[in-house]
Amino acid sequence: MQNPGDALKKALLAALITFGLSFPIVALRTDTNLSNQLVLTERWSLAFTLSGIAFVAFLLLGLVRPAGDERATPKTARSAAPPHPFTRYLPRIGLAFLIAYPFLAVAISGSAGAVKWIDNFGIQILIYILLGWGLNIVVGLAGLLDLGYVAFYAVGAYSSALLAKNFDLSFWLTLPLAGILAAFWGLLVGLPVLRLRGDYLAIVTLAFAEIVRLVLINWVPVTGGYAGISGIPRPTIFGYSFMPGPDNIATALGLPASPLYRLFFLFYLALVLALAAYWVTTRLRTLPIGRAWEALREDEIACRSLGINTVTTKLSALAAGAFFGGIAGAFFSTRQGFISPESFTFMESAVIVAIVVLGGLGSMVGVAIAAIVMIGGTELLRELDVLKAVFGGEFDPAQYRMLLFGLAMVVLMVLRPKGLVATREPTVRLKPKVARGAPAAE
Amino acid sequence: MDYFVQQLINGLTLGSIYGLIAIGYTMVYGIIGMVNFAHGDVFMLAAFIALILFLMLTQLLGVGSLGLALIVVLVLGMALTSLWGWVIERLAYRPLRGSFRLAPLISAIGMSIFLSNFVQVVQGPRNKTMEPLLSNVLVLPIGNGSVTLAEKQLLIMAVTAALLAGLWYVVKHTSLGRAQRACEQDRKMAALVGVNVDRTISLTFIMGAALASVAGLLWMTYYGVVSFNDGFVPGVKAFTAAVLGGIGSLPGAVLGGLLIGLIETFWSAYFTIDYKDVAAFSILAIVLIFLPSGLLGRPDVEKV
Amino acid sequence: MRWISDPLLTVDHLSMRFGGLVAINDLSFSVGRGDITALIGPNGAGKTTVFNCITGFYKPTSGRLALTHGTGAPAGAIDALTRSDLRRTRGANPELFLLERMPDHEISAQARVARTFQNIRLFPGMTVLENLIVAQHKTLMRASGLSLAGLFGLASYRAAERKAFELARAWLNVVGLADRADDPAGDLPYGAQRRLEIARAMCTNPVLLCLDEPAAGLNNRESAELTRLLRGIRSQTGVSILLIEHDMSVVMDISDHVVVIEYGVKIADGTANDVKNDPKVIAAYLGVDDEEVAAAGGGVP
Known part of the structure; x- marks a missing residue:
C-alpha cells in the first residue's frame, strides 16, 4: 500500500500531464469548412474525460501497488528453470489445430461465414508467420537488424507476378524463382553494408526498402506504378484452377461451386510453405551454419577468433531470410491476384520486426504466437461491432486498429522485453533432458 | 547561375528543417545508443500542435499580430512537444533501459505507429492546409538574373542558426551539457560521480522534442500543409542525415541535414523529382560504405 | 632455448x-x-x-x-x-x-592460432557444449557440404558431427565442466567461464594458443588449478x-x-x-x- 496522499498527488499530476498532452491536439480538432479553410472544433470535454481517466487509473494503481514498486522492472534473469512442459507440446498441438482449422471454421460458422475466418484470419496470419520465420533467421538468429525486410517480400511478389504474366510461367515455377531472386537481392544489399555496425545496417536496409518501393511506384512501364499489377494468374493443380471457369476443379469433379475450395487450397498451400520454412530453419539451427548465426548474434569478435568468416555467415543469413520473404511475396501475389506498392510500405517491415521481437528472438513458436496475437488481434478489431453499440454508431473500431497495434507493441515490450517465449532451446544436449526426449545430437 | 543559387537557397531551407530534426536523433543516440524511431512522429505531432495553436490564437482569441502569434506558438509549442517527449521516454523507453539492444527500438517503432494513428484518430485523416504565411519575397540580383528569397526562408535559416548557437552553448558550457557528455562516455561512471543519469536522459529527450517542435512550426510556415503520416518520410530523412553526418555528432547532424536537403533539391531541379528520395537514400548507402562512421563521426575503434 | x-x-x-x-x-x-x-x-x-x-x-x-x-x-x-x-x-x-x-x-x-580474451567473450546465451561445437565450425562446415549435406542428414555429416561432439566432451572433462554442459555459458561462475574459453579455443585444434590474462579475477586456488590445467594441455596436445x-x-x-x-x-x-x-x-x-x-x-x- 502506498500512502494515500502520495497516490492522490501522483494521480493529480498524471491528470495534469494528460491534460497537457490532450491540449491542443485532442481538445481542438481542425476541420476544413465549406470555403476550404481550416476551422477549429472545441472538444474540451473529451480532454477533461481523458484527464479524468488518467486520474482514476493512477489513483487506483497507486493504492493497489505496493510502495516503491514503481521502478521495479522485473529483472529478466536468464531462467535456469526448464520450460513448462506445455511449451514442448505446443508445436504439435498448434500443428494439429492448424490442419483442422479450415474444417473447424466451416463447422462453426457455416460455409459462408467461414470465408472470412479462413481468408482474413487463417491465410493472412500464415503469411505473417512465414514472413516472421524468414526474418527470424536474420534478426532472431543472426542478430542482424533488418528494417527493410518488406523489400524482399516485394521483390518476391513483383518478380513472380511479372514472370507469370510476361513469360507465362506456372506458379509452381515462379514460387521458387521468386525466392531465389529475393535471396539474390539479399546478397546484393548485404555485400557492401555488412561491415557496418548494427544500427547502420538497420538504416541501410530501411533505405533499400524505400528505394525498392519508390522504384515500384515510378517505374510505371514495368510495375504499373501506383496502379500496380492486376490479373496475376492463379495457381492451378494438374491444369485445374480454383477460379470460376471451364477448368474449375469443382466442376470437373462434379462438386457444387463454392469459393471455399480455393480458400482451402490457399490455406493449405500457405501452411505447407510455412511448415517448410519451419523445417528448414529448425534444421539449419542444428547445422554449423545455424550455430554460427547464433554465435554471431552473441559475440561477433569471438566468432572471428574461432575461424568463422563473419561476412559469409551474415550474407547467408540475409539470403536465407530474404528467400522466405520472396516465397511469401510470391504466395501473396497469387492469393490476391493484384499487387501494388501500397502493400510494401515500411509499416509492413515494422510489423514483421515487431512479430519477431515480441515473439522472443529466435523462438519459432514465439514468432507464431506473436503473429497470431498481433495480426489476429488487429483483424479481430474489425469484427467488434459490439464496440459500436458501446461508443455509438459513429465509432469505427477499424480506425483504432493500428493505434492499438502500436500501443500493444509498446506495452508488450515493456512488460516482456525478452519476448513472449524467452527461453532458448539448445541445439544439442550432452544428456537427454528426459528419458525419452528428443535425440541428444540431431 | 541564378537557377543554381535559387536551388541552393531552397535546399538550405529544407536542409535546416532536416537538421533540426536530425539533432533529436543524434542526441538520443549519443546518450543511450538508441534509434528513437518515434522522433519523426514527434515532429509531425509538433507540426499539428503548431497549426492548432496558431489557429487558436488567430481564430478563437483574435490575436491580430502575426509576429506575436508566431512567438507564442513557438514557445507554447516547444513546451507542449517537450511534454510529449518526456512522457514518451518515461513510459516507453525508460523501463527498457538495460534491456537487450532491440527492445527499446521495437518500443520506439510501436510508439511511432501509435503517434501517427493517434493523430489520425483525433484530427482526422485529411491533409490540413493552412493559408500561406510570410510569403513576401526579396528579389536578389545575381549575375544577369535574379533569385528570390522568401521571408519565410530567411526566417527558417535564421531561427535554425540561432537555435544551433544556443544548443552549442548548452552542450559545451553548461552543467547539463557536461552531464550529457559524461553519460555519453560512460553512464555507469557518470552515475558514480553524482550525475543524475535519468534526469539527464529525460532532458535530452526534452531538448530533442523542443527542436522537433521548432522544425514542425517551420515546416508549417514553409509548406503550410501537414497530415498524420508526414512523420515517417521527414523522420527517415532526418535520421539519414544524422547517420550521414556521423551519428552522435551535433555539427554532423546539421551538416547531414543540409546535405540531404541540398541533394534532394538539386536532384529534383536537375534530374527528376520522382527519384529524389532514391537519390538521398543511395547517397547515404554510398557514404556509409566508404566512410562507415559518417562525415564527422568518431571512427569506431574496435575494442577487443 | x-x-x-x-x-x-x-x-x-x-x-x-x-x-x-x-x-x-x-x-x-x-x-x-x-x-x-x-x-x-x-x-x-x-x-x-x-x-x-x-x-x-x-x-x-x-x-x-x-x-x-x-x-x-x-x-x-x-x-x-x-x-x-x-x-x-x-x-x-x-x-x-x-x-x-x-x-x-x-x-x-x-x-591455427587460437585465443582467449581479457574480458571473457563466450557466447553467453548458448550452452557450454554449443560453445565448443561452434569452435569446430570449420571442420563441421566442410563436412556438412556448406550445410546442404547436413540439411538432408547425410551419414558423412552425422559421423563428423559425432566426432565433434566427442572432442567437445573430451575437453569438457579436461576443464571439469561436463556436468554443466547443457547450461547457458553465461550462467557459469567466473572461473569456469575462463576455463570454458580455454577449452573452446582448444577445440579449434590450434598450434598456438594465445591467452590474454587467463588468471585475472581468479583466487589463489583457482590460479593454481589454472597452472595445472595449462601444463596438462601442453603435455597432452603439444600446443x-x-x-x-x-x-x-x-x-x-x-x-x-x-x-x-x-x-x-x-x-x-x-x-x-x-x-x-x-x-x-x-x-x-x-x-x-x-x-x-x-x-x-x-x-x-
Whole structure:
C-alpha cells in the first residue's frame, strides 16, 4: 500500500500531464469548412474525460501497488528453470489445430461465414508467420537488424507476378524463382553494408526498402506504378484452377461451386510453405551454419577468433531470410491476384520486426504466437461491432486498429522485453533432458 | 547561375528543417545508443500542435499580430512537444533501459505507429492546409538574373542558426551539457560521480522534442500543409542525415541535414523529382560504405 | 632455448600506431615450439595490442609475423615468402604463414592460432557444449557440404558431427565442466567461464594458443588449478602457449620463456629466472605496482 496522499498527488499530476498532452491536439480538432479553410472544433470535454481517466487509473494503481514498486522492472534473469512442459507440446498441438482449422471454421460458422475466418484470419496470419520465420533467421538468429525486410517480400511478389504474366510461367515455377531472386537481392544489399555496425545496417536496409518501393511506384512501364499489377494468374493443380471457369476443379469433379475450395487450397498451400520454412530453419539451427548465426548474434569478435568468416555467415543469413520473404511475396501475389506498392510500405517491415521481437528472438513458436496475437488481434478489431453499440454508431473500431497495434507493441515490450517465449532451446544436449526426449545430437 | 543559387537557397531551407530534426536523433543516440524511431512522429505531432495553436490564437482569441502569434506558438509549442517527449521516454523507453539492444527500438517503432494513428484518430485523416504565411519575397540580383528569397526562408535559416548557437552553448558550457557528455562516455561512471543519469536522459529527450517542435512550426510556415503520416518520410530523412553526418555528432547532424536537403533539391531541379528520395537514400548507402562512421563521426575503434 | 633453436612464431620489427600514438615500437621476439611463453609488462605496455596483431584483429603498421607448422623449414624460406605477395606456402612442408597478411578468421582457421580474451567473450546465451561445437565450425562446415549435406542428414555429416561432439566432451572433462554442459555459458561462475574459453579455443585444434590474462579475477586456488590445467594441455596436445599475465606467481611458475615489454618496446627476454633478476625489469615494475615487483623479485620489497 502506498500512502494515500502520495497516490492522490501522483494521480493529480498524471491528470495534469494528460491534460497537457490532450491540449491542443485532442481538445481542438481542425476541420476544413465549406470555403476550404481550416476551422477549429472545441472538444474540451473529451480532454477533461481523458484527464479524468488518467486520474482514476493512477489513483487506483497507486493504492493497489505496493510502495516503491514503481521502478521495479522485473529483472529478466536468464531462467535456469526448464520450460513448462506445455511449451514442448505446443508445436504439435498448434500443428494439429492448424490442419483442422479450415474444417473447424466451416463447422462453426457455416460455409459462408467461414470465408472470412479462413481468408482474413487463417491465410493472412500464415503469411505473417512465414514472413516472421524468414526474418527470424536474420534478426532472431543472426542478430542482424533488418528494417527493410518488406523489400524482399516485394521483390518476391513483383518478380513472380511479372514472370507469370510476361513469360507465362506456372506458379509452381515462379514460387521458387521468386525466392531465389529475393535471396539474390539479399546478397546484393548485404555485400557492401555488412561491415557496418548494427544500427547502420538497420538504416541501410530501411533505405533499400524505400528505394525498392519508390522504384515500384515510378517505374510505371514495368510495375504499373501506383496502379500496380492486376490479373496475376492463379495457381492451378494438374491444369485445374480454383477460379470460376471451364477448368474449375469443382466442376470437373462434379462438386457444387463454392469459393471455399480455393480458400482451402490457399490455406493449405500457405501452411505447407510455412511448415517448410519451419523445417528448414529448425534444421539449419542444428547445422554449423545455424550455430554460427547464433554465435554471431552473441559475440561477433569471438566468432572471428574461432575461424568463422563473419561476412559469409551474415550474407547467408540475409539470403536465407530474404528467400522466405520472396516465397511469401510470391504466395501473396497469387492469393490476391493484384499487387501494388501500397502493400510494401515500411509499416509492413515494422510489423514483421515487431512479430519477431515480441515473439522472443529466435523462438519459432514465439514468432507464431506473436503473429497470431498481433495480426489476429488487429483483424479481430474489425469484427467488434459490439464496440459500436458501446461508443455509438459513429465509432469505427477499424480506425483504432493500428493505434492499438502500436500501443500493444509498446506495452508488450515493456512488460516482456525478452519476448513472449524467452527461453532458448539448445541445439544439442550432452544428456537427454528426459528419458525419452528428443535425440541428444540431431 | 541564378537557377543554381535559387536551388541552393531552397535546399538550405529544407536542409535546416532536416537538421533540426536530425539533432533529436543524434542526441538520443549519443546518450543511450538508441534509434528513437518515434522522433519523426514527434515532429509531425509538433507540426499539428503548431497549426492548432496558431489557429487558436488567430481564430478563437483574435490575436491580430502575426509576429506575436508566431512567438507564442513557438514557445507554447516547444513546451507542449517537450511534454510529449518526456512522457514518451518515461513510459516507453525508460523501463527498457538495460534491456537487450532491440527492445527499446521495437518500443520506439510501436510508439511511432501509435503517434501517427493517434493523430489520425483525433484530427482526422485529411491533409490540413493552412493559408500561406510570410510569403513576401526579396528579389536578389545575381549575375544577369535574379533569385528570390522568401521571408519565410530567411526566417527558417535564421531561427535554425540561432537555435544551433544556443544548443552549442548548452552542450559545451553548461552543467547539463557536461552531464550529457559524461553519460555519453560512460553512464555507469557518470552515475558514480553524482550525475543524475535519468534526469539527464529525460532532458535530452526534452531538448530533442523542443527542436522537433521548432522544425514542425517551420515546416508549417514553409509548406503550410501537414497530415498524420508526414512523420515517417521527414523522420527517415532526418535520421539519414544524422547517420550521414556521423551519428552522435551535433555539427554532423546539421551538416547531414543540409546535405540531404541540398541533394534532394538539386536532384529534383536537375534530374527528376520522382527519384529524389532514391537519390538521398543511395547517397547515404554510398557514404556509409566508404566512410562507415559518417562525415564527422568518431571512427569506431574496435575494442577487443 | 627452443625459442631460438625451434621458433613456432617469429615476431620481427613489429610496430603498431594508432594515429599519433605508438603502441608497439619495433618489437621482435620468438615463441618456441612447445614452450609456454609469457608476455609481461606494466599496464598499457602494449601486450594486448601484440595479441591483436598476432590474431589479426589489428593490421600492424609494419613488421612481420611468421608462423611455421613444423620443424625443418629451409633457411630463408620465410624471407622468400615475404618477398612474394602470398600469405602462406601451400603444400610446402612445413607450411609457413605470414599472419600480418591474413584476416582474423583465416589466422584461426588456417594458421591455427587460437585465443582467449581479457574480458571473457563466450557466447553467453548458448550452452557450454554449443560453445565448443561452434569452435569446430570449420571442420563441421566442410563436412556438412556448406550445410546442404547436413540439411538432408547425410551419414558423412552425422559421423563428423559425432566426432565433434566427442572432442567437445573430451575437453569438457579436461576443464571439469561436463556436468554443466547443457547450461547457458553465461550462467557459469567466473572461473569456469575462463576455463570454458580455454577449452573452446582448444577445440579449434590450434598450434598456438594465445591467452590474454587467463588468471585475472581468479583466487589463489583457482590460479593454481589454472597452472595445472595449462601444463596438462601442453603435455597432452603439444600446443605452444603464449600468455599475457599480471599474476607473477603464475608467470614464474609455468613459463619456459618470458618476454617483458614496456611502452611497446622489449626490455628483457629470457628464462623466468633471467628476467626476474633483470634490473631493467625491476625498474619498470617499481614505478607501477609494488606487489607485482615483490612477486617478480622473489619477495624483495
